[in-house]
Amino acid sequence: MADLLGIGVLFAAVAVATLVAVWLNKSVIPFYIVFGMVLSPSVAGQFSVAGYGLPVVESSEFIELGAELGIVFLLFFLGLEFNLDRLLDRWERITRAGTIDLAINFGAGLLLGFALFRDPLAAFLVAGIVYISSSAIITKSLIDLGWIANDEADPLLGTLVFEDLVIAVYLTIAAALVAGGSDVGAAVTSVGVALSFIVALLLLARYGTPWFERALQTNSNEFTVIRAVGITVLVSGIALAIGVSEAVAAFFVGMAFASTTHTHKLENLLEPVRDTFAAVFFFWIGVETDPRLFASVAGLVAAAVVVTTPTKILSGYLGGRAYDLDPRRSIRVGLGMVTRGEFSLIIAAVALTGAGTSLSSELANAVYSFTVAYVLVMSILGTMLMQYSAPFEDFATARFGAE
Amino acid sequence: MDVTESDLPGVGKKHEVDIGGGQQLVVVTHNTGTRELYLRESEDADSVKLLELSDRMARIVGTILEGAYFQPVESNHVETMLSEGTLLEWYAVEDDSPLVGETLAGADVGQRTGVTVVAIQRDDDVIAAPASTAEIEAGDTIVVIGERDNCERFEQLLGGEL
Numbered sequence: 001m002a003d004l005l006g007i008g009v010l011f012a013a014v015a016v017a018t019l020v021a022v023w024l025n026k027s028v029i030p031f032y033i034v035f036g037m038v039l040s041p042s043v044a045g046q047f048s049v050a051g052y053g054l055p056v057v058e059s060s061e062f063i064e065l066g067a068e069l070g071i072v073f074l075l076f077f078l079g080l081e082f083n084l085d086r087l088l089d090r091w092e093r094i095t096r097a098g099t100i101d102l103a104i105n106f107g108a109g110l111l112l113g114f115a116l117f118r119d120p121l122a123a124f125l126v127a128g129i130v131y132i133s134s135s136a137i138i139t140k141s142l143i144d145l146g147w148i149a150n151d152e153a154d155p156l157l158g159t160l161v162f163e164d165l166v167i168a169v170y171l172t173i174a175a176a177l178v179a180g181g182s183d184v185g186a187a188v189t190s191v192g193v194a195l196s197f198i199v200a201l202l203l204l205a206r207y208g209t210p211w212f213e214r215a216l217q218t219n220s221n222e223f224t225v226i227r228a229v230g231i232t233v234l235v236s237g238i239a240l241a242i243g244v245s246e247a248v249a250a251f252f253v254g255m256a257f258a259s260t261t262h263t264h265k266l267e268n269l270l271e272p273v274r275d276t277f278a279a280v281f282f283f284w285i286g287v288e289t290d291p292r293l294f295a296s297v298a299g300l301v302a303a304a305v306v307v308t309t310p311t312k313i314l315s316g317y318l319g320g321r322a323y324d325l326d327p328r329r330s331i332r333v334g335l336g337m338v339t340r341g342e343f344s345l346i347i348a349a350v351a352l353t354g355a356g357t358s359l360s361s362e363l364a365n366a367v368y369s370f371t372v373a374y375v376l377v378m379s380i381l382g383t384m385l386m387q388y389s390a391p392f393e394d395f396a397t398a399r400f401g402a403e
Numbered sequence: 404m405d406v407t408e409s410d411l412p413g414v415g416k417k418h419e420v421d422i423g424g425g426q427q428l429v430v431v432t433h434n435t436g437t438r439e440l441y442l443r444e445s446e447d448a449d450s451v452k453l454l455e456l457s458d459r460m461a462r463i464v465g466t467i468l469e470g471a472y473f474q475p476v477e478s479n480h481v482e483t484m485l486s487e488g489t490l491l492e493w494y495a496v497e498d499d500s501p502l503v504g505e506t507l508a509g510a511d512v513g514q515r516t517g518v519t520v521v522a523i524q525r526d527d528d529v530i531a532a533p534a535s536t537a538e539i540e541a542g543d544t545i546v547v548i549g550e551r552d553n554c555e556r557f558e559q560l561l562g563g564e565l
Contacts, residue, residue, distance in 0.1 A: 081413050139413050148414060149429040149441035149450035161412050267434050326447065 007062060009055050013039055014279040025144075027137045029341055030379045032279055033372065036286020043291060063284050068246065070281025071346055072236045073274035075247040078135070078164045079205075079254020080266060090158060097155050097319030098162025101337070104315040105308065106131040112307050116300045121177060121358060122367055125351050128170050129371050130308040134341025135160045137379055141386050142336070152332045155323040159316070159337065167343055168251045172198055174347060175245035178354035194244045201235075201252035205259075213260040224262065225269050247346055278342070285345050285372060288352070293369040300366075301373045309381065312337045317396070327400035328393045335389050339382025344375050419443075436461075485548070491521075492554050494561055496543040501563040508535035515565065516556040518549030 017035045021028035036057070037043055044054040057063070106127045113126025138160065142148045147156075176194040180187030215231065216224050232253045239249030257266055294301075313334035320330025348371035355364035385392070407419040415433040422428050429441040429450050436458030441450035456464060466472060483491040496503060502510050507520055523530040523537060524544040530537060539545070547557055559565040 077413075135413060143414065143431075143439075146441065146450055146452045148411060148431055149417065149439070149443070149452075153411060153417070154409065157412050157414070264434070 006057055006060065009039065010057050010063065010280065010283055013057070014283055017279075027140055027379060027383055029134075029137055029282055030376050032282035033286040033289070033345075033376060036283035037289050037291055038286075040287040040289070042289075057283075057287055059284065059287050063280060063287065066277055066280035067284035067349075068281075069233065070274075070277035070279070070284075071247050071349070072233060072250040073270065073277050074136075074281070074342055074346075075168075075250040076232050076254040077267075077270070077274055078168075079251040079256075080258050080263060082161065082164060082251075082255055082258060090154075093155070093323055094158040094162050096322040097159045098166070100318045100322065101159050101163065101312075101315040102131065102166060104311050104318075108307060108311045112304060116303065116370075117363060117367065119359070119363060121354075122351075122363055124177065125174060125347055125367055126304075126370075128167070128174060128347045129344040129367075129374065130304060130311075130340065132163055132167050132170075132340065132343040132347070133160060133312070133337045134339045134343065134379065134382075135164065137339045137341045137383065138336055141339070141383050145386060147332065147336070147386075150329065150332075151323075151325055152320065152329045152336065155316075155319050155325065155333045156336045158323075159319055159333075163343075164251075168248050169198075171245040171346070171350070172248045174350050175248075175353075176243065178350055178358050179243050180358065190243055193242065194248075197239060197242065197244045198248060198252070201249060201256075205252050205256035208256055209259045212256050213262070216257075216260065216262045216266075221265075221269055224265060225273070228257070228262075228266055228270060229273065245350070282342075282345070285349070289369060289372045293365065294373050297366060297370040297373055300370050301377060304370070304374050305377055305381065308378075309338055309385075313392075327396040331392050331396035332386075332389055335382075335385040335392055337382075338378065338385050340375050340378040344371055344378075348372065348375075488550055489548065490551055490554050491546065491548050492557075493524075494545050494547065494558060496539055496541055496545060496561065498541045499563070500539075500541070500561050502539045502561055503541045504538065506536050506538050507533060510539070510560070512557065512560070516549070516560055517553035518547040518557045520545055520547050522546040 013035045014032055017031035018028050021031045039055065039057045041056050041058055045056045047054055109127030109130040110123050112130065113123030114120070116126065117123060138156065142153055142156065147153055172194045173191055176190040177187050180190040212231075216227055218224055218227075232250055235253050236246035236249045240246040257263060313331070316334030316337040317327075317330045319337075320333035321327075323330075323333075325333070348368045351359065351364050351367045351371070355361045359367070405419075405421040409417045409419075411417050411431065415431065415435075418430045418432070420428045420430070425445045427443040427446075429443055431439040431441070433439070438456045438458070438461040440453040440456070442453055443450045485491050507513075512518065512520060520533060521531070522545075523533050523539070524546065525540065525542070545561070547554060549557065556565060
């Protein structure tokens, strides 16, 4: 199915996904993915009812571009809400908690990735995939559970901010490595180009504030939205064209806008744009996934869940302690960080672009299916752990004292 | 009183207010404008959500808390501010007021005080926009609009001090 009807089915499906999520009181992201999978050619395409085929949404240019815009706007928002000055206030604590989180989880991810896939590049991708927690789902859960008003919110959100910064650098390198292929010289060149582009963007974000300020100076909401989208998508597109991650470019454009007076307005105006295309992105992830491949990666996913759940709880616990929280609240930080989501999927999408070049098609698809299944499990497991944190808190209090 | 402000990246801002007795009121202001109010019974207790208000509602409740709509202080008369400096006021006509028995035109209210009489309340009746020939009786309540100075002059006139 193509054209407007296909897109209509897509948007109707994600709309139904939001209903189901509200009904079950769960985060909507896993449902977008599952609905995408159900309507994909590999599931719905296999069945027919009374001789009629079920509606199937095939990946089309529109959906792929929509998904790409989803990534761009997700990262744009990260940059927009990423205020360096505010961050510097608590830099010491954030860095301590963030470094513990990075060392433990990225380290464990590298070992795990190599053990599972026997390939250095795949190991690097898996390390990123299991390292990065889901800002979107965790923040939503914090609000739902009321933890947002408690002290554990500080290390949780602080560590997420740290991860966001790391992931911007990570994506640059990952995209360059995947594009660079197996040739070491080519990989070094593409990482070099990517990093120079990032430095250029960083300078633009740092010194371009007056220009960005003037660029959005208008009384019309329409013009504001159009100009912001125009700048963001154009810069991201240029980045992609020269082989740099479009997500990272969007992140820096967001950061550039963050220091203007338009931040709040942009957040309000662009949130619906982001949410619309983010839904397309998650749905596209589902469409691209053949659930039959889950069987072949089930063992890998189980191993990853068993290894990376405790590592996040441990690093979160230590991060909470670095914020001088008592054991009970620290364990909550650990449980809260377990959820993985959108960024792991963005890395999976990067992995897919390397199919047949830097990664064998088989390996790229395995990493992709692994990630989708892993994110589905971790997004549900993570939110459940937060919801039913009481026994873990009791354990932590009994084991480490109440303080 | 201690108020702690902290940023909630991606969410908004958090203000923690010590309200005495070890209790803290926590206000989470979302970027969308929604405010969530939490009460924390003691320092290490969990925050309990009290209520959630939209941006608009929060402003209304805020101004009520601030005392802008109603300040519980002793006051001799009702005072309603229509806009900066312009009041809508109610005055009771005492039995010994020199205006008893006069018409509005006869007392020359408009010229002498600058207020406009918009209604006279007599027992259960309200004479809206009374004509200049309307007679003032003891026990009436006169509703006037005018600048604060003019309202004060009218009060003096009514009390026989002008």
